[in-house]
Amino acid sequence: MNKISKLLKNDNLDAWSSKLGTFQLGLPTQVKIQGSENKMGSVNPGVKALLHPARFKRILNVRDLKHVEKLPVGYQKFYKEWREREPEPVHWIPRQEKWERNAETGEVKPVQNIPIPTKYPHQVHDGLWGGEGVVQGLVKKAKYRSPVPRFWVPKLQESVVYSEILDKYMEIVVTERALRLIDENFGLDNYLLKTPACDIQSLTALKLKRRILLALANKDFSHGDVKRQEELYEKYKQYVVPREEAEWYGLSVKEAVARFNVLEKNAKAAEIKPLKYQLRLDLLQSLDQVTVTSAKEEKSSSWMSKLNPFSKPENAEKS
């Protein structure tokens, strides 16, 4: 079991996730873009496959959407924030102006910032890359040279990161950008709570965020130090989210489906009330009454009636 999953041991649902898919905390390695969770299709279906299709299988996340449709609103909200929302540009610079004038013709046209698609390989989920990803593109060195593929891969490093609310130190694969963002936001908790899921991308980081949100919602942190708990709660009050929402946050589609199934199962189980329980209750009630009456009858019975066990009691016809 890796370090992160050790930290997240307490939650039952995470035990599910460890069975479904472990996240390996590996050293930064050569990133290989393989067909993985974020097999895109929805970002820019217009872009054609550049290299041999077998190497870059594009599987639309329609499969995911089919599942997400059936999940409750709480998860859908998260999924939208994570997958649907356009992340802030990291590897390209958007232009600020709305209009541009052609120098030669004087023609005025609008400025549209068409994003440069960033890919998030499965290694993203092992760390906290701070919104960075891999840019797949081409490089054209000279006029009469054909464009050649290139991947702009972020520089990864292992570093330690600390969460105030969870009071934990975590060794995690990060980029310098992530560390600087944490510094700018004066702490990991603040950074995670402030940035939307699309800019975090990594499921590990989102699970940490989930942890933090749950801790805030349940006021389940800084055990033993009431003053500190109040201080921290005051500090992060603006990010507090209802418990139900927090429980859906940071789950991958598989995990969400698993959780949903568990909840449904439990709900169903709660609905089903086997007759035996009611019957038991009834029996107990009736037994209570019987003992009361039998206690009264014992006083008036004679030695003759006691001899014959099958003789009717004197008061039988009356009751």
Added chain:
Amino acid sequence: MLSLLSLFKTNRAVTSVGNVAIREYAARKGTRERKLKLKKKRKQETKVEVPVKKIYGREFNLVYVKQRPFDDSHYKEPIDDVFFHPRFRSQEYSFVDVVKFHREIHHETVYNQPKAPLMFRVDIDMKYPNRVTKCLDPWKSLIEMKAPFLLEGTTKPTVLAFCRENAEDILSAEQAGADKAGGSDLIKLVQAGEVRTSDFDYIVAHPLIVTDLAAIRGLMKKQFPTVRSRTIGTNLEEIITTLKNGIKVRVEHSSQEPDFGYFTACVGMLHMETGALEGNFQAYMQDTLKHRPTGKDPNDFLLQCHAYTEFSFEKLKINWRDYIPK
């Protein structure tokens, strides 16, 4: 009568060999010479002499160690009254303080060297302010000491003075410090061989007697007085005192590091009066700053100035800015 050739003068020469006409087109006059000159100049400029050492018959290029001092302007200033020097920017002391500190170390109760000569070294940035590649050339100068001194084991240079005929001039020259002074009679002595010019370090002459001196030019060889070496002049007393009491300063410079130069000189001896030492130091500063190119700030020109002695390893930085001539 004009010749046809002069009328139709062209560079072209048309010759005919057999039935074929050969045209020769020569370059304009002086073009080829100009190009050759440029080529030679470029070769000379790019040639940097790399010192070479032979070890077991194999030649190795000696690595040049940069002489420019370490720039610690990015170090912080100390804020406490007790601190360790290497941690902070190197402290500059006034000249008076530096002398005082060196005197303490060379005191009778400590090193017992009260007459130690106080040396100092000045580091100079030789770059021109607006030109990237060009740097100053190292110079040599003779600086007159306001409080002349003589180091142990050294003697003052000897001066031979050729003055005008009158006895006044000869007397004043001798009073100024010339070891031998005279007019045309002295020239005759030299010709006779009774006075050897090689015994003397310097030969000084008045411009009016230079024509007579030409007779013994061969005997003087390199010592012949010239305007360039400032050994000719009407004010012979001044020249003689400068040569007698002056100290030679030569700026050390390497072609491997053209933008840096330094010189070391002696200000005096520690037992001399502080005022005298200050005066000498002022003279050095005045002369050095004369060589500063126009437009260059004195603070950029003189990098640093530190004082040391041969007995102590301490190099105390002097705040030379108080001695900039106004």
Added chain:
Amino acid sequence: MWKKVFQPFIENPAFFQPLRTTYVVKRRFPAGLVSPGRMPSLRKRHMIYETLSDNQYKPQNINILLRKYVEDIGRPGEVVSIKESKGRFLILTKMAEYASAENVARVNTSVDKDVANFSSRYAGSTVRTLSEFVLNISMNKENPWTLEPWHIRSAFRKAHVHVPENCFTMPSEPISGPDMALEGKEFFITVTINNTEKVPVRCRIHHWTTQPQDRLPPVRDHWKFPVDLISPKDEEIAKLLPRLTPPELVPDDGPACLRNKRKRIG
């Protein structure tokens, strides 16, 4: 319902400050305009990018609020600008916090008085270094002398320590010589930093003479070895300072480049 509400372009970009640690890339051939609601038709040429900035980064400074005294950096309650890596380390080890407005305001109102503090950011390290310091005072072997404040000040200056005369106290009894009984023996002076911290400093007298042939033989690394005290009253002061642990001196083999490494034993 779940068709992605695709935004082909970002309409209101927030002011973008690219961090120099990430690759920033630009399209060589700009993509054509797209009417809202439609997908941009991107071709292979739109995937040709030029690198604007690579992911080599220059370390920068961050502002941190110190909680504890950190040598040569600052005192508790000070906002200091230091290198990122060091700052992060101090924050992780809880020696400092981020210098956010709230943290600074909180510190301004209530200063932690229990935390150990020094008179300045360098005072702590100066105290520590001086407590391990051995001052060598060279005095003349022939001429008579009595130890004066300027002797000690000069000796400090030679050892690259700036100690003005008003910052230290002379020993209670005057020391005079030349006296071979004093050679290599210790006495103590008290150095006061910024009128607050007091440190006793070891001083040892060494007799020196001009002529090299008359000089005393040098003791290698003498400052590492404990010696006797001039006056036994100083034992109490000696206890305050860290004890000197003499090292094992290996015989001097000469410069490392000439030693044959294979032949070395051990």
